[in-house]
Amino acid sequence: MSTLRINAVQQTFSRKPIPVDESFTRSELFGTNVFNEVTMQHYLTKEAFKSVMSAIDKGTKIDRKTADEIAGAMKAWALTKGATHYTHWFQPLTGGTAEKHDAFFEPTGSGRAIEKFEGAQLVQQEPDASSFPNGGIRNTFEARGYTAWDPTSPAFIYGTTLCIPTVFVSYTGEALDNKVPLLRALQAVDQAATAVAKYFDKNVSKVNATLGWEQEYFLVDKSLAYSRPDIVLSGRTLLGHSPAKGQQLDDHYFGSISDRVLNFMRDLEQECMRLGIPVKTRHNEVAPNQFELAPIFEETNLAVDHNSLVMDVMDRMADKHNFKILFHEKPFKGINGSGKHNNWSLATDTGVNLLSPGKTPMKNLQFLTFFINTIKAVHDNEELIRSSIASASNDHRLGANEAPPAIISVFIGQQLTKVLDELEDVSTGKLSPKEKTDLKLNVVGKIPEILLDNTDRNRTSPFAFTGNKFELRAVGSKSNCAKPMTVLNTIVAKQLKEFKKEVDVLIDKKNLKKDEAVFNVLREYIKSSRKIRFEGDGYSEAWEREAAKRGLSNNKTTPVALKAMISKKAIAMFEEMSVMSKVEVEARHEIELEEYTMKVQIEGRVLGDIARNHVIPTAIRYQNTLITNVKGLKDVFEKDYKRLASEQLDLIEEISNHIAEINSKVNEMIEARKKANQLNNSQLKADAYCENVLPYFEEIRYHCDKLELIVEDNKWPLTKYRELLFTR
Ligand code: ADP
Numbered sequence: 270m271s272t273l274r275i276n277a278v279q280q281t282f283s284r285k286p287i288p289v290d291e292s293f294t295r296s297e298l299f300g301t302n303v304f305n306e307v308t309m310q311h312y313l314t315k316e317a318f319k320s321v322m323s324a325i326d327k328g329t330k331i332d333r334k335t336a337d338e339i340a341g342a343m344k345a346w347a348l349t350k351g352a353t354h355y356t357h358w359f360q361p362l363t364g365g366t367a368e369k370h371d372a373f374f375e376p377t378g379s380g381r382a383i384e385k386f387e388g389a390q391l392v393q394q395e396p397d398a399s400s401f402p403n404g405g406i407r408n409t410f411e412a413r414g415y416t417a418w419d420p421t422s423p424a425f426i427y428g429t430t431l432c433i434p435t436v437f438v439s440y441t442g443e444a445l446d447n448k449v450p451l452l453r454a455l456q457a458v459d460q461a462a463t464a465v466a467k468y469f470d471k472n473v474s475k476v477n478a479t480l481g482w483e484q485e486y487f488l489v490d491k492s493l494a495y496s497r498p499d500i501v502l503s504g505r506t507l508l509g510h511s512p513a514k515g516q517q518l519d520d521h522y523f524g525s526i527s528d529r530v531l532n533f534m535r536d537l538e539q540e541c542m543r544l545g546i547p548v549k550t551r552h553n554e555v556a557p558n559q560f561e562l563a564p565i566f567e568e569t570n571l572a573v574d575h576n577s578l579v580m581d582v583m584d585r586m587a588d589k590h591n592f593k594i595l596f597h598e599k600p601f602k603g604i605n606g607s608g609k610h611n612n613w614s615l616a617t618d619t620g621v622n623l624l625s626p627g628k629t630p631m632k633n634l635q636f637l638t639f640f641i642n643t644i645k646a647v648h649d650n651e652e653l654i655r656s657s658i659a660s661a662s663n664d665h666r667l668g669a670n671e672a673p674p675a676i677i678s679v680f681i682g683q684q685l686t687k688v689l690d691e692l693e694d695v696s697t698g699k700l701s702p703k704e705k706t707d708l709k710l711n712v713v714g715k716i717p718e719i720l721l722d723n724t725d726r727n728r729t730s731p732f733a734f735t736g737n738k739f740e741l742r743a744v745g746s747k748s749n750c751a752k753p754m755t756v757l758n759t760i761v762a763k764q765l766k767e768f769k770k771e772v773d774v775l776i777d778k779k780n781l782k783k784d785e786a787v788f789n790v791l792r793e794y795i796k797s798s799r800k801i802r803f804e805g806d807g808y809s810e811a812w813e814r815e816a817a818k819r820g821l822s823n824n825k826t827t828p829v830a831l832k833a834m835i836s837k838k839a840i841a842m843f844e845e846m847s848v849m850s851k852v853e854v855e856a857r858h859e860i861e862l863e864e865y866t867m868k869v870q871i872e873g874r875v876l877g878d879i880a881r882n883h884v885i886p887t888a889i890r891y892q893n894t895l896i897t898n899v900k901g902l903k904d905v906f907e908k909d910y911k912r913l914a915s916e917q918l919d920l921i922e923e924i925s926n927h928i929a930e931i932n933s934k935v936n937e938m939i940e941a942r943k944k945a946n947q948l949n950n951s952q953l954k955a956d957a958y959c960e961n962v963l964p965y966f967e968e969i970r971y972h973c974d975k976l977e978l979i980v981e982d983n984k985w986p987l988t989k990y991r992e993l994l995f996t997r
């Protein structure tokens with residue numbers, strides 16, 4: 270075995286779990302590092318507190334004097350927690366989070382110093398924006414970008430740093446991050462949903478979109494991970510033969526968790542508690558060394574911040590526990606990939622989940638309204654949803670046979686399908702008293718009972734209704750939930766706005782009662798959105814064919830999928846709903862394409878390097894051993910050697926063949942990359958990488974993996990799948 274691999278495996282076996290301090294209960298820890306309502310009440314004057322709360326609830330502005338007071342309070346609180354620095358924390362378009370740390374410490378001259386942090390530093394900062402992508406926005410507009418405080422997500426302390434959640438915008442106000450469009454989409458859906466919810470309850474004055482994400486990930490021992498250049502540089506294995514035992518036995522799922530992993534999880538959960546992230550569940554996932562973390566759902570902006578933060582915390586915590594965490598959607602070929610289910614719903618400030626059926630027919634009509642409008646929104650914008658979850662890494666998962674397909678469809682279950690079928694038959698115009706009673710008693714009135722025993726939960730649907738929420742399952746484990754959440758909330762907002770318009774017309778012009786008008790519009794939506802509903806096996810080939818017949822999109826690769834973002838229709842909607850301007854959408858599209866190209870480019874380089882510098886030399890060395898052996902046999906046995914060395918001779922030839930194939934494929938791939946690099950249109954370049962470069966990966970890998978099976982285990986330089994996946 271190569272020394273790197275030997276050392277890595279030995280280190281792994283000698284690792285003991287890092288002990289965890291368990292002297293605090295979870296509830297004692299919860300939110301202790303968050304500048305939350307309770308803390309604010311303690312540290313702020315009544316006026317300042319009111320001002321923050323109104324900014325959170327109503328989006329009102331905070332004046333400079335109050336900002337100074339809040340900054341002072343934050344600083345005082347942070348210093349009691351041992352914080353030494355502060356940072357504006359934001360989510361750039363490259364993914365992950367970014368921060369620039371500044372010390373509170375400020376010399377005052379004459380050898381003294383104070384801790385300084387004022388409103389000005391809280392409200393706005395100007396990070397060096399040049400290293401963040403902007404899709405050309407800052408070239409066309411203004412070079413600078415700045416971060417601005419988002420009071421709707423509370424400040425928190427991470428390590429010794431006070432982190433202030435912020436938005437990141439260009440000097441002329443264009444969004445340069447994932448948060449700005451999300452906040453705008455959330456405002457749009459609040460407005461539209463509140464207006465519709467008022468049909469059913471006049472007291473509703475705000476609707477919050479809620480998000481509960483489920484984060485899947487792999488844990489690999491740190492030394493093993495660092496012995497693989499592909500994992501280090503691209504977050505996934507680019508080659509490696511599948512182990513004799515994969516996940517066929519399903520013994521990992523809900524199996525016992527090793528002490529090392531358990532201690533990591535405990536430590537992680539404690540940190541999450543301190544940060545006020547309400548994580549709750551943990552269990553093994555389908556694949557070996559795959560796990561999941563999920564919190565209780567929260568308001569979407571906060572939930573998105575928490576997910577971004579938690580990924581960072583997980584990364585560091587894994588490192589502390591001698592693991593490398595893999596968020597990649599498909600780190601291992603042939604092994605289940607990772608996703609990030611986005612559970613989504615709408616909740617009113619009166620405490621009602623709008624996607625939860627109620628006790629009265631009126632409440633159920635409200636439920637049906639939001640339920641059907643969501644289906645209609647997804648129907649009208651399926652391609653845009655697909656684009657919001659597109660990435661180079663998620664391409665390996667979507668459409669692979671154990672993951673949601675690249676086709677977006679909605680699953681609602683047999684019982685609700687029956688309800689929609691019945692609603693489709695509602696008469697046009699005014700309803701007879703008999704029909705109304707009938708609807709009340711037999712259709713709308715029956716819903717809660719139906720849902721109680723509605724257990725057929727289809728696991729293969731990318732967008733499923735699960736009792737009181739929709740679950741978007743096609744989101745990649747690595748991605749920022751802000752992207753799909755921006756799209757989902759925008760399309761639902763737009764849809765609800767249209768709905769309200771149509772219902773109002775029927776009420777005002779056709780003299781229909783409110784519920785009659787609602788039934789009438791819903792009936793048409795059910796009909797016109799029928800093709801998005803699918804109850805069968807989403808992983809099957811039959812569905813691909815059926816979906817094609819229905820005219821649903823099936824965009825398998827990112828460069829193709831992203832096109833929906835910049836369609837006339839999408840841009841018009843983003844502009845109408847004040848979520849993004851044309852410039853912002855186009856900039857994002859550009860960035861996503863560049864990101865795609867870069868990812869494939871890096872992987873191509875890494876793969877070429879491993880194949881040339883690791884695999885081929887190793888194969889040659891082993892081949893030489895075989896040659897020496899054959900020569901020896903010839904010396905000893907003379908004429909009869911051919912029979913005795915037949916296996917070796919075959920192998921020598923096979924090795925040469927594989928080496929030749931690898932060599933020529935790597936050369937061709939490099940040529941394809943060179944050609945692609947000459948293109949200066951980002952769409953064409955991404956297309957070229959997707960169509961002309963990427964296909965070589967599988968071919969090169971095939972021959973490398975064959976060599977892995979041939980070459981003596983001791984000589985193989987790369988840590989193998991069985992070691993990566995079954996060592997704990
Ligand atoms: P699974 O998909 O693994 O079966 P569940 O169906 O139990 O898991 O989903 C639980 C997830 O749904 C949790 O993350 C939870 O926070 C989230 N969730 C539950 N209710 C809502 C809601 N009203 N809005 C958003 N997310 C919700």
Ligand code: MG
Pocket residue numbers: 483610740
């Ligand atoms: Mg789920």
